[in-house]
Amino acid sequence: xASVEIxxxxxxxxxxxxxxxxxxxxxxxxxxxxxxxxGCGKSTLLRMIAGLEEISGGTISIADEVxxxxxxxxxxxxxxxxNYALYPHMTVAENMGFxxxxxxxxxxxxxxxxxxxxxxxxLGALLDRYPGQLSGGQRQxxxxxxxxxxxxxxxxxxxxxxxxxxxxxxxxxxxxxxLHRRLKxxxxxxxxxxxxxxxxxxxxxxxxxGHIQQIGTPLELYDNPQSMFVAGFIGSPSINFIPGTxxxxxxxxxxxxxxxxxxxxxxxxAAIRPNKLGLSPGGSEWDVLEVEPTGAETMLxxxxxxxxxxxxxxxxxxxxxxxKTGLSALPGDVMLFDPKTExxxx
Amino acid sequence: MSKRNKHIPVTKGQxxxxxxxxxxxxxxxxxxxxxxxxxxxSIAFRTSExxxxxxxxxxxxxxxxxxxxxxEVPFLLYMWNSFFVSTMVTVIALxxxxxxxxxxxRLRFPGREFIFLAIFSTFLVSLPVIIVPLxxxxxxxxxxxxYAGLIIPAIFNAFGIFLLRQYYLSIPREIEEAALIxxxxxxxxYLSIILPLSKPIMSALAILFFLTNWxxxxxxxxxxxxxxxxMVQVGIANFSSQYAASWNYMMAASTVVxxxxxxxxxxxxxxxxxxxxxxxxx
Numbered sequence: 001x002a003s004v005e006i007x008x009x010x011x012x013x014x015x016x017x018x019x020x021x022x023x024x025x026x027x028x029x030x031x032x033x034x035x036x037x038x039g040c041g042k043s044t045l046l047r048m049i050a051g052l053e054e055i056s057g058g059t060i061s062i063a064d065e066v067x068x069x070x071x072x073x074x075x076x077x078x079x080x081x082x083n084y085a086l087y088p089h090m091t092v093a094e095n096m097g098f099x100x101x102x103x104x105x106x107x108x109x110x111x112x113x114x115x116x117x118x119x120x121x122x123l124g125a126l127l128d129r130y131p132g133q134l135s136g137g138q139r140q141x142x143x144x145x146x147x148x149x150x151x152x153x154x155x156x157x158x159x160x161x162x163x164x165x166x167x168x169x170x171x172x173x174x175x176x177x178x179l180h181r182r183l184k185x186x187x188x189x190x191x192x193x194x195x196x197x198x199x200x201x202x203x204x205x206x207x208x209x210g211h212i213q214q215i216g217t218p219l220e221l222y223d224n225p226q227s228m229f230v231a232g233f234i235g236s237p238s239i240n241f242i243p244g245t246x247x248x249x250x251x252x253x254x255x256x257x258x259x260x261x262x263x264x265x266x267x268x269x270a271a272i273r274p275n276k277l278g279l280s281p282g283g284s285e286w287d288v289l290e291v292e293p294t295g296a297e298t299m300l301x302x303x304x305x306x307x308x309x310x311x312x313x314x315x316x317x318x319x320x321x322x323x324k325t326g327l328s329a330l331p332g333d334v335m336l337f338d339p340k341t342e343x344x345x346x
Numbered sequence: 347m348s349k350r351n352k353h354i355p356v357t358k359g360q361x362x363x364x365x366x367x368x369x370x371x372x373x374x375x376x377x378x379x380x381x382x383x384x385x386x387x388s389i390a391f392r393t394s395e396x397x398x399x400x401x402x403x404x405x406x407x408x409x410x411x412x413x414x415x416x417x418e419v420p421f422l423l424y425m426w427n428s429f430f431v432s433t434m435v436t437v438i439a440l441x442x443x444x445x446x447x448x449x450x451x452r453l454r455f456p457g458r459e460f461i462f463l464a465i466f467s468t469f470l471v472s473l474p475v476i477i478v479p480l481x482x483x484x485x486x487x488x489x490x491x492x493y494a495g496l497i498i499p500a501i502f503n504a505f506g507i508f509l510l511r512q513y514y515l516s517i518p519r520e521i522e523e524a525a526l527i528x529x530x531x532x533x534x535x536y537l538s539i540i541l542p543l544s545k546p547i548m549s550a551l552a553i554l555f556f557l558t559n560w561x562x563x564x565x566x567x568x569x570x571x572x573x574x575x576x577m578v579q580v581g582i583a584n585f586s587s588q589y590a591a592s593w594n595y596m597m598a599a600s601t602v603v604x605x606x607x608x609x610x611x612x613x614x615x616x617x618x619x620x621x622x623x624x625x626x627x628x
Binding site for chain 2: 050051052071072073077078079081082083085086087088089098099102103146150
């Protein structure tokens with residue numbers, strides 16, 4: 001096990017800079033998820049840690065050793081790729097044992113390590129099969145097995161569940177988390193799926209355009225986002241943004257939403273989670289666009305002016321598309337952001 | 347919806363008619379291709395007097411032409427020369443072409459694209475155009491009348507390098523990156539990952555290289571005046587000069603030479619078709 005320290009890391013392709021001085025500390029045995037929209041630089045950063053991309057500036061250290069100039073094989077890391085990257089002409093056992101063969105581990109020891117990893121991942125019966133004879137989930141397990149047998153200091157995962165169907169993704173999510181609990185190996189995991197990040201991470205790093213937006217535990221980011229981007233990215237369904245004005249200690253928002261607030265006067269954006277908004281049957285400022293009952297709760301899509309929001313209510317509702325309603329929110333459930341800087345005001 | 351997009355119903359009778367027409371056209375094309383070969387085999391079994399008769403099956407078929415080919419001229423030596431040269435060219439070409447294809451597809455080095463374009467541009471130049479300078483070069487290197495002169499100039503093949511490069515570009519880069527992380531060097535990746543993955547395309551290329559060299563005529567004719575180095579096609583051509591109208595001997599020799607080609611094609615036709623489809627050429 002080892003820590004990973006990233007200090008002022010920069011990545012440039014010619015004149016184009018894609019990573020802008022990133023600082024991240026991944027503690028020993030920690031499970032850190034890099035998350036962000038496509039093109040935010042998260043996979044590039046992971047590949048820089050792996051040694052598959054050169055580092056244009058700054059340092060990356062693994063176990064207190066700067067690895068900037070080390071080859072991938074010298075970094076003692078293992079990586080699981082999005083498309084599994086299994087060797088198609090090798091059996092499962094050969095795939096998992098390839099790194100051991102290269103490092104001249106004795107045949108008996110290699111066999112024992114491969115069998116041990118196969119037992120952990122439930123691959124014992126598949127060792128003689130070829131990747132083409134396996135399902136997506138099984139291939140994913142083999143890719144993880146290949147990483148495990150090397151007993152690396154750091155696991156790197158690059159969107160490993162993206163190619164799986166929704167049900168298998170949930171299952172593999174739990175398996176990866178269980179594996180981490182068992183092996184306690186430092187892990188850096190890249191995904192664009194915020195649900196994956198929320199459910200798996202000890203800490204989440206949210207990235208955008210090569211910059212870190214915020215680092216924190218899943219609930220810290222959910223409860224206390226420091227920017228509109230983080231607030232909008234974390235949480236499903238997404239948080240609602242309602243523009244308005246703060247004046248005389250009261251926020252006056254679109255659609256008649258108002259509540260007491262002691263923030264600075266001027267334009268502001270109220271951000272409220274869908275489950276923190278309540279219906280106010282007496283009101284008529286919001287048009288009901290859609291009603292989606294899911295059984296346990298009902299999702300309502302509402303519109304006022306050009307603002308569309310989603311709210312979730314646990315009670316059954318008689319509202320139908322085309323109806324009108326009002327909204328209410330408790331001041332404690334509302335976050336306020338500056339519409340220009342998109343930073344948190346309150 | 348416009349009329350053009352409407353589904354036009356086809357009756358069963360119309361479909362059968364179209365199918366029959368296709369079968370007839372295919373049959374005619376097949377006959378056009380097969381007939382010269384059948385005629386070659388037919389002449390191979392005739393006496394010299396019957397060579398130009400119009401009967402496909404000669405009334406008194408004979409093996410004398412084949413006996414003549416194998417006893418009166420060193421045809422087995424020609425076949426050995428062809429086999430040796432074709433095999434050597436195939437093995438050496440595949441060895442270098444896989445490396446060149448891999449380097450052009452994956453390794454980053456200055457001038458890579460220029461080198462690829464330079465190789466690719468040789469597609470535009472046929473052997474007759476460069477045969478004189480090539481002859482001069484080979485002569486100045488002292489390789490006239492030698493196996494080296496027959497083999498070395500035939501090794502370079504832009505088609506093979508191009509085909510392999512395209513194939514390597516289609517292999518996911520992550521597989522090589524996974525091998526890098528597993529501790530493999532570039533050389534190990536080439537040997538343990540790339541070469542095994544190239545088996546289908548290499549077998550197709552091996553057949554194409556072998557057949558090309560087995561049937562090559564102009565270069566062996568130019569470079570080897572020593573009869574002990576003649577290859578089969580040169581040997582066959584020589585029948586016409588030694589025996590002015592010995593078409594029966596030539597056809598017998600051609601039939602013998604066509605057999606390995608035919609066997610290779612029948613056994614490996616899937617790989618040959620795959621390689622042609624992969625390249626999108628020819």
